[in-house]
Amino acid sequence: MTLQDTVLLVGHGSREAAGNEEIHAFAARWRARQPDWRIELCFIEFASPGLHDGLLQAARGARRVLVLPLVLNAAGHVKMEIPEAIAQARRQCPDTEFLCAAHLGACDPLLDVLQRRLRQAMNALDLPDPGSTGVVLLGRGSSDRQANGEMAKMARWLQEEGDHELVDLAFTGITWPRLERVVQRQALLGMTQIVVLPYYLFTGTLMQRIVRQVGHLRTQYPRIRFACGEHFGFEPEISGLLEQRVAELRTGLPASALPCDGCSLRAIARDLGHGHTHQHTHAEAIAA
Structure with a gap:
């Protein structure tokens, strides 16, 4: 340089x-x-x-x-x-x-970060069966389909590189589905644990909202154990x-x-x- x-x-x-x-x-x-x-x-x-x-x-x-x-x-x-x-x-x-x-x-280094966050969340849940543990990759959301497509790509890579059969995508705004709807679907499919992985670099109002949302979901679904990852900047x-x-x-x-x-x-x-x-x-x- x-x-x-x-x-x-x-x-x-x-x-x-x-x-x-x-x-x-x-x-x-x-x-x-x-x-x-x-x-x-x-x-x-x-x-x-x-x-x-x-x-x-x-x-x-x-x-x-x-x-x-x-x-x-x-x-x-x-x-x-x-x-x-x-x-x-x-x-x-x-x-x-x-x-x-x-x-x-969307790239392998960011996938490495997500995989590490997922391992940390599974450890926090005392290593449950990944087959009964749903994963939700939660991003900002955009009106741009290419930006949303990059999120979908990361969710697919996360599924293909791991043991979780159910890896879904959700958004905090602009587009759908939202976190609550995805959790509802995973609960209907019999997931007994759900890991929420925020796809954010730094904290902010949206990260704070995610923490509150996961808290609400714990109350709504008392039989499901939740773990929420952190941003990864x-x-x-x-x-x-x-x-x-x-x-x-x-x-x-x-x-x-x-x-x-x-x-x-x-x-x-x-x-x-x-x-x-x-x-x-x-x-x-x-x-x-």
Whole structure:
């Protein structure tokens, strides 16, 4: 890593201060892990510095800015807001090169994290029979089918790599099914234990809501034992993935296909003769 490079972590941001503090703590740990790198941090929403200011700050004294979305799935923020902000920064800082990496995405390192979380939950339940223990992978949810599809892929991988016959997918918002409905189905199928695995990087209002929901479910289903995993932003696989993204950008290796490839929103915008911007998205896409 040359001194002319700035690595810019782009976190989502949270209405809950504890979530933003965790992202700052993650950045501090990563700086300690890579002391020769200049690592800056900004947020898409709910916290400062914002994306635009973060890009301009990262460009100061840098020949190149390596933008790393600290995001699990690609929806509106990754597909539209980050590229638009980078395009604006390029216009304002023409002497600085801006390169953007892919989001974290569905991959084996994240599967490793989920498998470890599942083992921890099974240990907490005193190692019950996996055949009678349902698993629910619980994510944010999006109006973007590709983002939801990445979640479905992770749930399928988790099932294929383990002994649990029943691994379901649920969402905390935007789309369905929700956690309560999936638990109802698993209870009807005779599950005597249910493990809820949140698919979140850091804490925040949604993680707090999940803990409350699992508490309500314990009351609703007193004969079922529940275990709830934790978010996994501080796991070493996350830092490793980001370092892989940096290496890809620095060596010029092609990252995975742009998350907009095949996106219906991009196709509509192209047909209209416009760029892939918020002005040509529907309300749900913006909400994602």
